[in-house]
Amino acid sequence: MLRLRIVCPAELTETVVARVRDDLGVVTVGLYPRASLVPEGDVVECEVVRERVNNIVEALRTMGLERRGTISILQVDAVASRVERAVERAAPGHEADAVPWALVEEDARDNAEPSATFFVLMALAAIIAAVGIVIDSAVLIIGAMIVGPEYGPLTAVSVGLHQRRRFWRSAAVVLAIGLLVSILAAAATAAVARLFGEPIASFEPTSRFFTGFVTDPNAYSAVVALVAGVAGTVALARSQATALAGVLVSVTTIPAAAAVGVDAATGQWRDCWRASAQLGINVAAILVASVVTLAVYDRVWTQFTRPRRPHLP
Secondary structure, eight states, X not given: OEEEEEEEOHHHHHHHHHHHHHOTTEEEEEEEEEEETTTTEEEEEEEEOHHHHHHHHHHHHHTTHHHHSEEEEEEOOOOOOHHHHHHHHHSSSOGGGOOOHHHHHHHHHHHTSOOHHHHHHHHHHHHHHXXXXXXXXXXXXXXXHXXXXXXXXXXXXXXXXXXXXXXXXXXXXXXXXXXXHHHHHHHHXXXXXXXXXXXXXXXXXXXXXXXXXXXXXXXXXXXXXXXXHHHHHHHHHTTOHHHHHHHHTTOOHHHHHHHHHHHHHTTOHHHHHHHHHHHHHHHHHHHHHHHHHHHXXXXXXXXXXXXXOOOOO
């Protein structure tokens, strides 16, 4: 269940309260007149089952509350209430399948913004992957996959395209710069390793028995990336960290970027192009799978579980 905290101008309060009270997914409603000082207005709080949050938020946006007030969504971890269970049974759809699009979009907006933390993590993940390539350690490759935060802007691009929001462009730029940072960090790692006496044989593709898959683009790479894109989109929409961790260790985005840097720094140009192809396959397949997943899910949910938009007074 989720809690909506709505700050609205006094002249809209009656309409807002009537809208949330009449919704079959609302469990509780509270009104606090003149409780908000900035922006000035009344505060309406209601607890809503997940299946109905999208409908209520859409109606509130239609009223102009995004411009004249605020709509906050908070997670309610546990509720001991027969009323809540009765409302849950009456609401169309199933709680486990409901995706509050406002939360998904907010997360996507955050991931579309450049941050020092993101680029630092991209560089650190690439360094781990570069070392894994040099010493042929699959364990380090998996560690780099988990550390790498590239899935955030990838999904932000997908959500932005699906929701027709302009932030997908900034997310694409953040992703491109992040991958460039990874390539440069891996190249620097390889250069430092050579400087300290690492033999050139360690960088040759024939020495990669356990990590050769990083630069081996094939049909299976595309299939895995497509499936990972679907699974990752569902995991992020449902905030399932465990499932998302599994997705991160199934795609070779960061390792492929690191391989590009290592091979470029050591003159292994044939393998560099193969790593570039692997990187491109992963990014393209994940984006396509994510956009299609969001579109199909939204269409199915709208058609079978979402009632028609309520008439607003």
